[in-house]
Amino acid sequence: MLIKRIYLKNFRNLKSVLLDFNSDLNIIVGDNGQGKTNLLEAIYYISTGRSHRTSTDKELINFSEDDNSDNKKLIIQTKILKEDKLNQKLSLQIQGRDKLFKVDDKEVEKISDFIGKLNVVLFSPEDLDLVKGGPANRRDFLDTEVSQVNPYYYHQLKKYEKVLKQRNNLLKEIRYNSNKDKSVLEVFTDQLVSIGSKIIKKRQEVVEKLKILARLHQRKLTDNQENLKVIYDPSFEFENIKNIEEEFNEIITKKIDKEIERGYTLIGPHRDDLILEINGYDIRKFGSQGQQRTAALALKLAELEFMKSESGEYPVLLLDDVFSELDGIRRQELINFIGQRIQTFITTTDKLLVEDIASDEDKYFYIKSGKFY
Numbered sequence: 001m002l003i004k005r006i007y008l009k010n011f012r013n014l015k016s017v018l019l020d021f022n023s024d025l026n027i028i029v030g031d032n033g034q035g036k037t038n039l040l041e042a043i044y045y046i047s048t049g050r051s052h053r054t055s056t057d058k059e060l061i062n063f064s065e066d067d068n069s070d071n072k073k074l075i076i077q078t079k080i081l082k083e084d085k086l087n088q089k090l091s092l093q094i095q096g097r098d099k100l101f102k103v104d105d106k107e108v109e110k111i112s113d114f115i116g117k118l119n120v121v122l123f124s125p126e127d128l129d130l131v132k133g134g135p136a137n138r139r140d141f142l143d144t145e146v147s148q149v150n151p152y153y154y155h156q157l158k159k160y161e162k163v164l165k166q167r168n169n170l171l172k173e174i175r176y177n178s179n180k181d182k183s184v185l186e187v188f189t190d191q192l193v194s195i196g197s198k199i200i201k202k203r204q205e206v207v208e209k210l211k212i213l214a215r216l217h218q219r220k221l222t223d224n225q226e227n228l229k230v231i232y233d234p235s236f237e238f239e240n241i242k243n244i245e246e247e248f249n250e251i252i253t254k255k256i257d258k259e260i261e262r263g264y265t266l267i268g269p270h271r272d273d274l275i276l277e278i279n280g281y282d283i284r285k286f287g288s289q290g291q292q293r294t295a296a297l298a299l300k301l302a303e304l305e306f307m308k309s310e311s312g313e314y315p316v317l318l319l320d321d322v323f324s325e326l327d328g329i330r331r332q333e334l335i336n337f338i339g340q341r342i343q344t345f346i347t348t349t350d351k352l353l354v355e356d357i358a359s360d361e362d363k364y365f366y367i368k369s370g371k372f373y
């Protein structure tokens with residue numbers, strides 16, 4: 001899978017950009033704050049339907065002083081090529097509160113029909129949070145990965161979020177008014193258990209595959225020194241995944257009084273986590289910065305392989321300023337991995353850091369103040 005061309009209008013400081021890309025390496029060079037990450041963010045957005053840096057779309061629309069009208073239209077358009085040799089045009093427009101997704105010039109009704117057309121894996125310095133940060137980072141990692149190759153999973157996630165919100169609101173209402181009819185709570189609980197069980201099943205299945213791939217990459221990245229263990233850590237213990245729905249229902253029913261007391265849902269996939277261990281100890285808490293960074297990279301490379309095995313094609317790899325953070329062995333291993341088979345975008349402030357990967361001047365894109373030259 002590869003991106004042949006991108007057109008951007010009013011995307012942050014990229015006011016008007018049209019670029020044709022190489023099928024293997026694309027190196028974006030520029031000083032700090034020139035718009036390199038903005039380009040990767042636009043690619044990430046057209047792939048996943050959201051930004052990795054903000055949940056407020058308004059922030060993405062160009063705010064330049066010379067033209068600060070409220071009605072600006074942000075456009076991202078890409079031409080992508082899949083292995084079946086078919087070109088596809090993906091486009092997105094944001095204007096005010098309106099958001100429009102199109103595939104081959106036809107508007108799509110549901111965002112789940114859009115996600116998965118172009119798959120990407122992004123690795124940036126913030127991904128250290130994948131290891132070091134709270135559980136939400138790890139859930140988000142799993143969800144983004146699975147959603148791209150499985151639109152049904154994305155759809156279930158959105159349904160789950162909605163039911164969870166409704167159920168939490170109702171639990172709070174019951175807390176303040178104990179006479180409130182509890183039959184609606186039963187309906188929400190049934191829905192939560194039914195959708196939540198599907199999500200748990202899928203996550204467990206995915207982690208089974210992911211842990212083998214992540215272990216392999218961690219070993220390669222550390223010259224066989226470190227064994228990474230990835231363990232799915234659901235919010236409640238169950239005996240048999242085949243009966244997950246019954247077990248989930250049984251446990252949540254026992255917790256209802258406590259949930260009313262607290263005013264929110266105590267168990268379910270919204271509280272899942274991943275345990276990450278190296279040579280037997282928990283690196284979320286005890287890993288060195290270098291180990292955590294390597295584990296984050298191993299997880300990302302595992303994600304890439306997983307997506308290839310599910311969809312049949314390698315996703316596009318976006319590496320945001322990561323070379324400066326990696327030592328020689330890790331950098332070389334990453335370069336070996338990318339090889340010639342994965343379209344890769346690398347941002348850097350220092351061309352020297354990537355010169356051993358690209359000798360060909362064609363692969364460089366230079367940016368200054370949002371303009372490529």
Ligand SMILES: Nc1ncnc2c1ncn2[C@@H]1O[C@H](COP(=O)(O)OP(=O)(O)OP(=O)(O)O)[C@@H](O)[C@H]1O
Pocket residue numbers: 011012013014030031032033034035036037038039059060061062063064321347349
């Ligand atoms: N909505 C917006 N409209 C106009 N400019 C914006 C908007 N949002 C961010 N910017 C500008 O984009 C620039 C930051 O771009 P970006 O994050 O891509 O930098 P970068 O080249 O990746 O830098 P670094 O190497 O420091 O990560 C800043 O100059 C910022 O002011």
